[in-house]
Amino acid sequence: xxxxxxxxxxxxxxxxxxxxxxxxxxxxxxxxxxxxxxxxxxxxxxxxxxxxxxxxxxxxxxxxxxxxxxxxxxxxxxxxxxxxxxxxxxxxxxxxxxxxxxxxxxxxxxxxxxxxxxxxxxxxxxxxxxxxxxxxxxxxxxxxxxxxxxxxxxxxxxxxxxxxxxxxxxxxxxxxxxxxxxxxxxxxxxxxxxxxxxxxxxxxxxxxxxxxxxxxxxxxxxxxxxxxxxxxxxxxxxxxxxxxxxxxxxxxxxxxxxxxxxxxxxxxxxxxxxxxxxxxxxxxxxxxxxxxxxxxxxxxxxxxxxxxxxxxxxxxxxxxxxxxxxxxxxxxxxxxxxxxxxxxxxxxxxxxxxxxxxxxxxxxxxxxxxxxxxxxxxxxxxxxxxxxxxxxxxxxxxxxxxxxxxxxxxxxxxxxxxxxxxxxxxxxxxxxxxxxxxxxxxxxxxxxxxxxxxxxxxxxxxxxxxxxxxxxxxxxxxxxxxxxxxxxxxxxxxxxxxxxxxxxxxxxxxxxxxxxxxxxxxxxxxxxxxxxxxxxxxxxxxxxxxxxxxxxxxxxxxxxxxxxxxxxxxxxxxxxxxxxxxxxxxxxxxxxxxxxxxxxxxxxxxxxxxxxxxxxxxxxxxxxxxxxxxxxxxxxxxxxxxxxxxxxxxxxxxxxxxxxxx
Amino acid sequence: xxxxxxxxxxxxxxxxxxxxxxxxxxxxxxxxxxxxxxxxxxxxxxxxxxxxxxxxxxxxxxxxxxxxxxxxxxxxxxxxxxxxxxxxxxxxxxxxxxxxxxxxxxxxxxxxxxxxxxxxxxxxxxxxxxxxxxxxxxxxxxxxxxxxxxxxxx
Numbered sequence: 001x002x003x004x005x006x007x008x009x010x011x012x013x014x015x016x017x018x019x020x021x022x023x024x025x026x027x028x029x030x031x032x033x034x035x036x037x038x039x040x041x042x043x044x045x046x047x048x049x050x051x052x053x054x055x056x057x058x059x060x061x062x063x064x065x066x067x068x069x070x071x072x073x074x075x076x077x078x079x080x081x082x083x084x085x086x087x088x089x090x091x092x093x094x095x096x097x098x099x100x101x102x103x104x105x106x107x108x109x110x111x112x113x114x115x116x117x118x119x120x121x122x123x124x125x126x127x128x129x130x131x132x133x134x135x136x137x138x139x140x141x142x143x144x145x146x147x148x149x150x151x152x153x154x155x156x157x158x159x160x161x162x163x164x165x166x167x168x169x170x171x172x173x174x175x176x177x178x179x180x181x182x183x184x185x186x187x188x189x190x191x192x193x194x195x196x197x198x199x200x201x202x203x204x205x206x207x208x209x210x211x212x213x214x215x216x217x218x219x220x221x222x223x224x225x226x227x228x229x230x231x232x233x234x235x236x237x238x239x240x241x242x243x244x245x246x247x248x249x250x251x252x253x254x255x256x257x258x259x260x261x262x263x264x265x266x267x268x269x270x271x272x273x274x275x276x277x278x279x280x281x282x283x284x285x286x287x288x289x290x291x292x293x294x295x296x297x298x299x300x301x302x303x304x305x306x307x308x309x310x311x312x313x314x315x316x317x318x319x320x321x322x323x324x325x326x327x328x329x330x331x332x333x334x335x336x337x338x339x340x341x342x343x344x345x346x347x348x349x350x351x352x353x354x355x356x357x358x359x360x361x362x363x364x365x366x367x368x369x370x371x372x373x374x375x376x377x378x379x380x381x382x383x384x385x386x387x388x389x390x391x392x393x394x395x396x397x398x399x400x401x402x403x404x405x406x407x408x409x410x411x412x413x414x415x416x417x418x419x420x421x422x423x424x425x426x427x428x429x430x431x432x433x434x435x436x437x438x439x440x441x442x443x444x445x446x447x448x449x450x451x452x453x454x455x456x457x458x459x460x461x462x463x464x465x466x467x468x469x470x471x472x473x474x475x476x477x478x479x480x481x482x483x484x485x486x487x488x489x490x491x492x493x494x495x496x497x498x499x500x501x502x503x504x505x506x507x508x509x510x511x512x513x514x515x516x517x518x519x520x521x522x523x524x525x526x527x528x529x530x531x532x533x534x535x536x537x538x539x540x541x542x543x544x545x546x547x548x549x550x551x552x553x554x555x556x557x558x559x560x561x562x563x564x565x566x567x568x569x570x571x572x573x574x575x576x577x578x579x580x581x582x583x584x585x586x587x588x589x590x591x592x593x594x595x596x597x598x599x600x601x602x603x604x605x606x607x608x609x610x611x612x613x614x615x616x617x618x619x620x621x622x623x624x625x626x627x628x629x630x631x632x633x634x635x636x637x638x639x640x641x642x643x644x645x646x647x648x649x650x651x652x653x654x655x656x657x658x659x660x661x662x
Numbered sequence: 663x664x665x666x667x668x669x670x671x672x673x674x675x676x677x678x679x680x681x682x683x684x685x686x687x688x689x690x691x692x693x694x695x696x697x698x699x700x701x702x703x704x705x706x707x708x709x710x711x712x713x714x715x716x717x718x719x720x721x722x723x724x725x726x727x728x729x730x731x732x733x734x735x736x737x738x739x740x741x742x743x744x745x746x747x748x749x750x751x752x753x754x755x756x757x758x759x760x761x762x763x764x765x766x767x768x769x770x771x772x773x774x775x776x777x778x779x780x781x782x783x784x785x786x787x788x789x790x791x792x793x794x795x796x797x798x799x800x801x802x803x804x805x806x807x808x809x810x811x812x813x814x815x816x
Contacts, residue, residue: 234756344668349675356676360683367687382698382793384716386767389694393687517752519732580756597753600732608753 003068006056007147013049013100014137016042020107020130024123028195036119039126040111046133047104054101057146058088066157069150070094076159076574078545086170087160093146095173099290100136102174102181103129110185110210115641117206124192129184135317143310159574162546168228176221176248180286182214183251186258187283187325190276194328197335199276204266205641207279211262212633215255216626222248223622234580234595236515236610238618241390246369247289250362254282257358259629260351268413270348273337274355277329284322285362291318292369343415350408357401364393395450402457402503405496406464410471428467432460445512454507461500465493488635495628498621505617514611517597521604529611531592532556537603538596546570548581551596551605555585567596567607591615696767700797704770705744711770714779717746718765718794726760739766739776743801746770750778763794 020042027035057070061084066072074087074094089098107129111122140146163169189207193199225245230238239245258278264271291314342348368385375383411421436456445451472489473481518526520535527533536552549569555562565583572579582595590613597606698716699709709715717739725738725745734751737760748766758764758781768778 344671349672352672352676353679356679357683360680364683364687368691371691382796384696384698385691386694386696389690392690392694393683396686397683517733577757577759595753600728601730604732606732606753 002056002059003065003147003149006053006060007145009049009052009056010097010137010141010145010147013046013053013104014134014141016046016049017130017133017137020046021127021134022130024127024130025195028120028123028127036123039123039130042130043104043107043111043126046130047101047108050097050101050104054088054097057094057097058085061085061088064157066155067149067151067153068146069148070146072150072154072157074158074160076157076545078573079160079165080544082170083160083165086164089173089177090160090164093140093144095177096136096140096144097146098174098177099181100133100140102177103133103136103184106182106185106210106214107133110188115206115638121189121192121196121203121206124195125185125188128188128191132184132321135321139310139313139317143313159545159572162570162572162575162579163232166228166232168224168232172221172224172228175217175224179214179216179218179221180248180251180289182210182217183255183279183283183286185210185214186255186279190279191325191328193276193336194332197332199265199272199336201266201269202641204262204275205638208259208262208266209633209635209638211255211258211279212629215252215259216629216633218248218252218255219622219626219629222252223619223626226622227619230615231582231584234582234608236513236582236593236595236608236612238509238615241368241387243369244289244293246365246390247285247292250365250369251282251285251289253358253362253365254278254285257355257362258282260354260358264348264351268340268342268348270340270342271352271355273329273333276333276336278355278359280322280325280329281359284318284325285366287314287318287321291315340414342413345411345416345418345421347408347411347413347416350404350411353404354401354408357397357404361394361397364397365390368393398503399453399457402461402499405499406457406460409468409492409496410464425464425467428463429460432456432463435459435463445508448511451507451511454503458500458504461496461503465496469493486635486637488632488637491628491630491632491635493628494631495625498624498626498628500621501617501624502621505614505619505621508614509612509618512613513615516609517606518609519600519604519606521602524604526607526609528609530557531562531611533594533607533609535605535607538605541568543570545574546572546579549578549596551594551607553583553594553607555592555594563592565592565594567594569596586616588616589613698765698793700800701739701741701744701746702797702801704746704776709770711772714767714769716765716767716793717748717770717776717778718763719746719797720794721758721760721762721764723760739764741797741801746776747774748776748778750781752781754781765794 020039023035023042024039026032027038057068059065060068060071061075062081064071064075064077064084066075070091070093071087074091075084079087087094089095107126110117110125110129114122186207189203189210193203222245225248226238229240230236258275261271261275261278265275291311340348368389372383372385375381407425410425433456436459437452439445439459440452440455441447445455472485473479475481476484514529516526516528518533520526520533522535522537525532525534532555534554534556536554538549538551541548541550547570549571551567551569553565553567555565563585565585567583568581570579570581580595582593584594585592590611593610593612595608597608599605696714696716697709698718701717701719703709704717709717719739719741722738722740722745725736725747727736729735733753734749735754736747736749738745738747740746748768750766750768765782766776766778767780767782768776770776
């Protein structure tokens with residue numbers, strides 16, 4: 001009964017999405033206020049219906065209703081409750097439902113936090129979301145219904161993949177999806193702006209915080225996935241250039257570009273058409289990501305069941321969304337184009353370069369990800385493009401970006417003098433080079449060019465951020481002004497420092513990591529880096545739904561005790577193979593990582609041991625970036641927009657007045 | 663609006679950047695393309711000797727032998743029509759086992775032995791890498807050997 005309610009709610013949601021996607025558009029085009037007004041209630045009704053559907057599926061998992069095929073395939077009565085719940089989005093059908101639910105959530109979010117948004121714009125945004133929702137709900141109902149029944153009913157379900165029974169992975173998909181789906185908001189704003197034929201400062205102030213929040217989720221989602229693969233897969237890597245990882249990185253790069261281009265459009269009224277185009281690209285890439293994951297065309301750890309019908313549906317859907325929005329763009333972009341002029345040496349130019357680099361990086365990843373698919377489809381042989389390609393393209397693009405990132409905030413809008421900048425900044429640049437090089441050499445890093453370059457760049461970002469901050473504080477009368485600084489500015493500084501931390505983490509960990517596979521009997525030792533690892537044997541430990549073989553490894557450094565690690569090999573009851581659970585000892589400057597391999601002769605085991613300096617900086621850098629985004633999204637001027645709208649008599653924020661502030 | 667000259671300079675800078683990126687991408691691309699070969703293709707001499715490529719198929723049942731050092735293993739990858747002997751040193755992935763699909767990355771020696779630097783097995787025990795499934799199909803291994811659910815990591 002409950003699953004049928006869920007199924008019925010899904011069908012109703014499709015009907016409501018059709019109303020939400022069509023009526024408001026006709027209403028705004030023909031000037032029928034009653035039809036325009038249907039947008040918000042329809043979006044809310046859709047959210048409610050999808051909550052019912054999602055609740056029904058969750059309930060089926062909690063009570064282990066194996067008559068629902070999706071539950072039977074992904075859950076098991078012995079699975080702990082928390083993983084029975086996270087199993088809801090653990091596979092194809094349920095993750096689509098989560099997608100649709102989050103889409104409705106974002107739509108209602110826009111209607112709730114309107115900040116003085118005019119009714120027509122809300123209607124157009126909600127209608128665009130409604131159209132996207134129609135596609136997803138149709139896809140779910142036609143090819144991947146999570147409520148399909150299974151007859152005969154099995155007495156026990158197939159367990160959720162044990163790899164997914166982990167806190168990191170219970171959280172990773174919802175976070176990532178919030179980011180993916182969140183890009184629908186800037187997309188819908190862009191489509192609405194094209195329909196209206198107007199992009200002004202007010203429009204940017206409405207869409208910019210949403211873009212920021214979606215970007216924060218995307219950043220955290222990617223970082224969580226990377227962290228999970230690091231500690232869970234037992235390979236000690238944090239990024240594999242797997243096609244599905246690429247599928248999340250591409251929209252992230254474009255969204256990052258969009259954030260910067262939005263800044264130019266808000267402050268200077270320039271790049272309008274480009275901003276709109278980036279918003280379309282960002283969401284298109286997140287749809288492409290969905291296609292890559294769901295269609296089964298990829299050789300990937302993330303690949304789902306390959307059902308050709310699904311792939312064809314998503315491909316048609318993708319073509320419809322991208323095609324129609326680009327068509328709209330081609331038709332209407334001349335109406336929104338134009339804007340402020342700027343000189344060659346100006347912040348606009350640097351932000352333009354930022355955009356060019358980010359889009360180029362995204363395009364080169366797209367090439368590497370899709371090319372093997374085309375080759376295969378055309379019967380030209382099976383090839384794959386491995387990490388060396390991505391590294392050799394991405395790194396040379398990313399490093400100049402970090403250089404620009406330090407420079408950008410110090411350059412004036414519209415026009416600056418190159419010679420004055422050079423005079424003001426050469427001591428900073430020299431200090432960065434000297435300090436960065438000295439740091440690497442003094443800390444025993446040798447003379448690896450990549451590491452020195454990255455350290456110099458990280459110090460450069462730190463120093464330029466400090467210089468920018470000092471300049472602002474001087475204007476505000478010293479340190480006391482720190483708390484008066486706009487959050488958008490602080491957010492930028494924090495996010496940029498995050499990039500510096502991330503750069504350092506990547507450069508140092510990938511250069512100085514030491515790894516060894518060793519075979520050790522009980523009592524034997526191995527040296528990796530400057531640590532000694534002594535294997536003290538294995539014991540058996542029962543877990544809730546698995547039996548673990550737990551090893552004990554004593555780690556010492558020059559005779560001093562550092563840690564005792566317990567890597568595990570887990571045998572889940574429902575699986576025929578075992579799972580590696582690595583043991584990690586983290587410090588700010590290094591991780592020690594031990595994974596159990598297989599039992600060899602006698603009491604010996606093969607072990608995989610890593611010493612990874614600075615690897616945690618990769619995730620701390622990402623967290624800083626996300627924190628910066630969050631700070632910027634809560635900037636006062638976005639709240640002012642809302643307050644201004646609420647003031648009686650003021651008549652809401654006059655778009656003309658805001659637009660005039662450029 | 664900008665004067666024509668400045669605009670030209672700006673466009674020039676952008677073109678230079680995009681051009682450099684494209685050049686970078688295509689060079690890296692040509693150097694880092696990895697071809698996939700099935701055991702049948704290797705036996706027919708289609709695979710290069712001394713160049714890295716990917717070899718995929720099933721781990722032949724009964725072929726897995728561990729050396730005395732506890733780390734080096736010998737096994738054979740088969741597509742049921744032909745087999746290629748493989749040597750690998752290191753910890754094997756969890757899902758590596760006889761009779762299961764696998765993809766190995768490495769070089770073919772002149773003696774016909776494939777020295778693997780990396781051995782991949784996917785995260786789901788029923789997962790069959792599409793290339794391996796194709797290779798088996800081509801070798802006529804019958805549908806029973808090639809079906810199987812694919813992975814399910816979101």
